[in-house]
Amino acid sequence: MKITEIKSCFVGPLISPEQFIAEHFFLFLAKGEMNGYDGNKHYKLTPGESCIIRKNRLARYNKVKDNNEFEKVIFIFDEAFLKSFQKKHNILFQNYDSDDAFIRLKRDQLIESFLLSLEPYYQNSGSIDKTFSDVKREELLLILLQLHPALSDVLFDFGIPGRLDLEKFMQQNYKFNVSMERFAFLTGRSLSAFKRDFKTIFNETPNRWLIKRRLQEARFLIEEKKLRPTDIYMDLGFEDLSHFSFAFKKEFGITTTEISGKYH
Structure with a gap:
């Protein structure tokens, strides 16, 4: 199975379709194209690319189908899950600072192998059985933190926005x-x-x-x-x-x- 043959999958609690991002989530694009905007920058995601979209940000994104196909994998990293994860693992912070709502992730064999490993768990609805979904979410997060240590400063910041201009x-x-x-x-x-x-x-x-x-x-x-x-x-x-x-x-x-x- 090739990485571009992955079917759409959604793991984690439901998220609102509004332009306010209430929870962090990982997005991998298998087919099609996605354009995003966060009020400051424009972003483009093509097949085989992935990103983290940050909570407590305003963001708009649209999909462009390829031969009438658009396939994506989304993992929601909600606050309850992240707090549970933090209790189990030693989180190291990197003093990373960025206002970007979309954080592009580098392509890596670890991520691709993980995504391919999801196939046996797929249900007809495009979701993963609850028995395995949290385990797979934890596995993905461990991979992401190894590849991008600075993500700890983003994902495990549980504060609320401060007073802005x-x-x-x-x-x-x-x-x-x-x-x-x-x-x-x-x-x-x-x-x-x-x-x-x-x-x-x-x-x-x-x-x-x-x-x-x-x-x-x-x-x-x-x-x-x-x-x-x-x-x-x-x-x-x-x-x-x-x-x-x-x-x-x-x-x-x-x-x-x-x-x-x-x-x-």
Whole structure:
């Protein structure tokens, strides 16, 4: 069996599909292509590559199928599992520091052999029986820590985000479609403190400011970059095209079609 013939597999507790990453997870791509964005950098994963996606980060990623196929392996390293692991093993810290939400892992025979060893445990659902899943998660984590010792500083940091520069954070992350509670948490504030500080800095409510900021960027992309509304609305945090179009017309008094029609 070749590494590119691996079928999709998911090990660990379920994770939310929202753009806030609630738990660390390992992702290996067998078929297709994945593009990621964390508000600061763009990332690309191709077949045979793997990465760690970090918790308490905002991240967006999309998949590109290859011949209508997209196969990935995901292992969730949730906090309960990591604390249990830490009790059993001696964890050495490396003083590693990085803000990247996606940590690319080097290709190695140990990882490839591990992934191939999963095949006998697969169930029809693409999951691994609970009897073996924690054992395999532990095995993978031991391999990753041997290959990338600095991951200990990432995975075993159980603290919560500290207080950040609110204006800088929001200007960098306004495109992410997450709740105010998530934004407050990530900037090290209670929801009430977040709203109070936001009003002081922006003289606007968070919801209203987010919509206006996203629409300003949308107008810039349509007018200056000649992009189509259908290509940008989701990346700007709007859930559907009709809501985006309605908000745009309300804000600027002109439709996206009228603006884009000048250039296309």
